Amino acid sequence: GQVDCAALCKACAxxxxxxxxxxRIKSLPPLEKPFSSPVPKPSESARISIAFPAEDEESGAKCxxxxxxxxxxxxxxxxxxxxxxxxLTQDSIAPLQKAFVExxxxxxxxxxxxxxxxxxxxxxxxxxxxxxxxxxxxxxxxELSSILKDHVKDAGVCIDMKxxxxxxxxxxxxxxxxxxxxxxxxxxxxxxxxFL
Numbered sequence: 001g002q003v004d005c006a007a008l009c010k011a012c013a014x015x016x017x018x019x020x021x022x023x024r025i026k027s028l029p030p031l032e033k034p035f036s037s038p039v040p041k042p043s044e045s046a047r048i049s050i051a052f053p054a055e056d057e058e059s060g061a062k063c064x065x066x067x068x069x070x071x072x073x074x075x076x077x078x079x080x081x082x083x084x085x086x087x088l089t090q091d092s093i094a095p096l097q098k099a100f101v102e103x104x105x106x107x108x109x110x111x112x113x114x115x116x117x118x119x120x121x122x123x124x125x126x127x128x129x130x131x132x133x134x135x136x137x138x139x140x141x142x143e144l145s146s147i148l149k150d151h152v153k154d155a156g157v158c159i160d161m162k163x164x165x166x167x168x169x170x171x172x173x174x175x176x177x178x179x180x181x182x183x184x185x186x187x188x189x190x191x192x193x194x195f196l
Contacts, residue, residue, distance in 0.1 A: 039120045041068055047141065059109065061130035063140055069121035078121060085113040085123065086167050087159070088151075095147050100127055100140075107134045 019025055054060025070077035088096045089111045100107040109129030116122040125144070151159055178186045 036119065039068065039118050039122070056129075057132070059129050059131045061132050061135055063108070063127040063130055063135070064124050065126075065141075065144060066122055066124040069115070069123045072117060072119055072121060078115070081121075081123060082115060083164070083168055083171065085115075085125070086171070087164055088147075089113050089125070090167065093163070095151060096125065096144070099143060099147055105131070105134055107131055107138060107140065 069081055088094055091097065092102055094111070096111045100111055101109065107130060108127040110127070112126045112128065114124050114126065116124075127140070175186075
């Protein structure tokens, strides 16, 4: 049945008071809001290899490349970064797809990206189903760096602006569709991200 909120609070009050008076509770440091402390930046690049079991020993590896991005409230920079990552990874004509998936021999089966909301965004590029033999013979760090540098040199002259415009328009239509079809998901994600 229905429980009166005031009666519930009154019934819980003695327990809450005894917890708050506890020496153990008083000795705890002040509670820090999760994800509110600054994310430490590494002083230098790091390359870490972790062995893990996979169903396919020949092409079960993963490669992750991660960087610090803009502050959590810099919406224009975040949107631009997200579109840049879509441009680099989506479809078979994307630069990273051509370099790592469509090339013969292929390094991996899939290229993707992700953004993690913190006080400073963390963004990463992921290579999945990586061929272990190819990984051991190629300098993937250098290949990725070269592709990124080639696309930003000379003010990004080699960026296919027609394709980028098409991707932005596609994202705009998808966002409008998301607002119309499932506004609860669309807005709750933004509100929760802002709260964190």
